[in-house]
Structure formats: structure tokens, C-alpha cells
Amino acid sequence: MTPNAIGAVVNHVADRIIGMPIIGPRVAIDGPDGAGKTHFAEALAAALQNRRRPVARISIDDFHNVRAVRYRQGRHSPLGFWEDSYNYSRFRSDVLEPFAPQGSRRFRRASYSHVTDEILDPPFETADPAAILIVDGIFLHRVELRAQWDLTVFLDVAFTETARRMALRDGTSPDPDHPSMRRYVEGQREYFRQSQPQQRATILVDNNNLHAPGILRG
Template sequence: MIGSVRRREVIGHIARRIPASDGGTCPRVAVDGPDGSGKSTFADELAAAVRSLGRTVVRVSLDDFHNPREVRYRLGRESPEGFWRDSFDYPRFRADVLEPFAPGGSRRYRPAAHDLATDAMLDPRPRTSPAGTVLIVDGLFLHRDEIVEAWDLSVFLDVPFGVTAKRMALRDGTNPDPEHPGMRRYVEAQRHYFRACSPQRRAGILIDNQDFGAPQIIRG
């Protein structure tokens, strides 16, 4: 249930911006933003709003396509460069999710490739979605060069590190100061992403999500 009137308005606006499923195509939608920006919640609420419009939705999270630990930490557990370069298995994500929902794709997808808690690689039974399904993906770095062209609509949740660090502290028990050495891996990787890919400019819709109850559309 989407809480405030303002939040419902913003979510509803984005839901209506998703392209029509002409000819049974499957629009692919990204919800990007730094750690702690509220991506998963936002994407879940967007999915509910799209379903309320009578459209079928598949929800996938890039968090289910991590690389195994031996790859993620090969540059060291505290390395921002490693977090940026090695966190996610983009080839598997493309093959299992993006390509099946591409124009002319099979719509036969796998929703996960890795269990972060156990570090086990997964090979779930494929699922087949109906023609015209809307794919909504949340995750970090979704405007990277490798996958930026895949999206029919993309959202970036713009939240300062001072706010996201406090949210992460409540959620994960990390330090609430974004400049603390324990936060360097995450914050510096995001800063690298911003410099390399300018996701705030690449996104079709830019949202100020500092206030969960009253997000503001900056562009789009």
C-alpha cells in the first residue's frame, strides 16, 4: 500500500509513463539509485500501480544476480573498485532477464542466478510470462554502459549520501557517516558510477527521494 497522497501521485505518474505493449512487446523498466535510496520499495509500489492499470508485471532485482564472493572480493573486501567492477553478473542478467523480454524475445526468463546469503549459484526452472508483460527491475548501476540501452523507461532515485548512509545504518547496522572508512567501498563506488555514467542524466525520470512520503519529480 502506497502511503501518502504525494507518493501515490508520483508512482502513478511513472506507471502511466511506461510505454504501451504494442504488438505484445514487453516494456523493460529500471529503478536505479544509490544504496539506501529506496529502490526496492519504490519498484514494488510501481509494480502494484502498473498492475492496477490492468497490466501484467514481472519484478526482478539485480541483487539476485551477484557474482560469487571469489569474484566480488578479488580486489579485496573493502575495495570500491571491486564493488564497481565485480558486484554483478551482467552477462547472466542479460541472458536470463533482459534478452527474454527484448523485442522478439522468448519471454522465458529466470528471476535469479545467485543466493547472496549462501553464495550458491542458482539455476531455477525458467518461467514464461504473457505477451505484453511489463518488466520492472530494481538495482544498483542500472545505467552502466553494458545495459543502459536495454531500458524502455528508467528511473533514478536521487538521494544524498548523508541520507542514504543513515538509512543503511538502520537497515544493515553500518556506520551512518558516509565518509567513515567502513562506508568507503559503497560510497566511492557510487561516486565512480556517477562520474563514469552520469545516471542522473541518463535516466528518463529523475526523482528526489529524500522524503519517502513526498518524493519530487525533478525531471520526467
């Protein structure tokens, strides 16, 4: 990814955030697995911090349900992936509510250990009163969450491309139609059908080419 290409898109999003009439907005970076959400969120956080804006960075991947809940509909179930992956109750109480207007800014970064498969209760941290919350992850336009965001970004990437990236990253199949990918691809397609994140996002970014991302809307 060339610095100029990502920089132009990130700076556009940073400008939109800074121009909002809200102190410490809550920002979601959404998109399919392998879309580049974490990289984008980190670049956005750096751009805001370079402008002397405090930032709190969270990933919803640290708010997974335990495996027994995630796989209760079957290890390969697309609906299980869509319905049971995350602990939204903890995510709201530990992150979204503290960063709401007039919120305490007293938050937790995680509720789950991927190593031990246990629910966590880490110490609370206290963010700057003006901290901008930037969260990356999938399914962030779900009905349980969508009204909580002040600005959202959706990184639009075809499954053929995300599967290729995930194969390089995780060693999974590069074919999105491979049976081993069905849980994840079909679960995300169900998300698209139910939540229409591409249509709901404040800013829609074409991130199919990491070297030349582009703003489609917003």
C-alpha cells in the first residue's frame, strides 16, 4: 500500500471526524474479514494523533464469545458465525456506553482471551474526555450497534480478494467457495443481507486494491 494512496483516504476520513460537531465521536471501521480494517484503523488513529487528537483504539475481536457459544449451532454453521461470534452485551457496557455523550470514559479493552478461551474482567482504563473511539471489526452495522456510531467506514472488498489475503495471513483456502470457508463467507453474506452495511456506512471505501484505495461515497 503506497503511503500517498492510503494517506489521501485516511486524511479524508480524519477531516470528516475532526469536522464533526461532537466531542469524542465513536467511529467504526467495518468490512469483511481480510478487508484491511485493522491497518486502516491504525492509520486513522495515527493521523488523528498527529493532529493532537486523543484516540482510544479497540477491536471487537477482543469481545468474542467463548467457543462453546460461538459453535453451539455447529462448527461450520454460517448462522452461528453471524449470530454467535461476539459478546455484544459486554461490548456495549465496556466500550460503547463509556464513550457515549456524557459517558464516564471508563472502559475495558477486552472481555475474552483467545489463548485460554475465558471471559476476562481486566482493569478499567480511563480515556481522555475528548478521546475519539476507533473500533475495527466485522458486523459493526448490526442492529444492536448501528445507532451507537457517530461515523462509520465500510471497506468494500470482494470475497475473492479477501480469501486470497486471508490465505496469505492465516493459511486458509484462497477460494471463497471452498467448503472450509463456507461458515465465514456465508455468515458475512447473511450480515450484508440483514444489515446492508455498504448502504448504511457514512463513508464507503473501495479497498480491493491495497495500493489504490478509493472513496466511493462520503
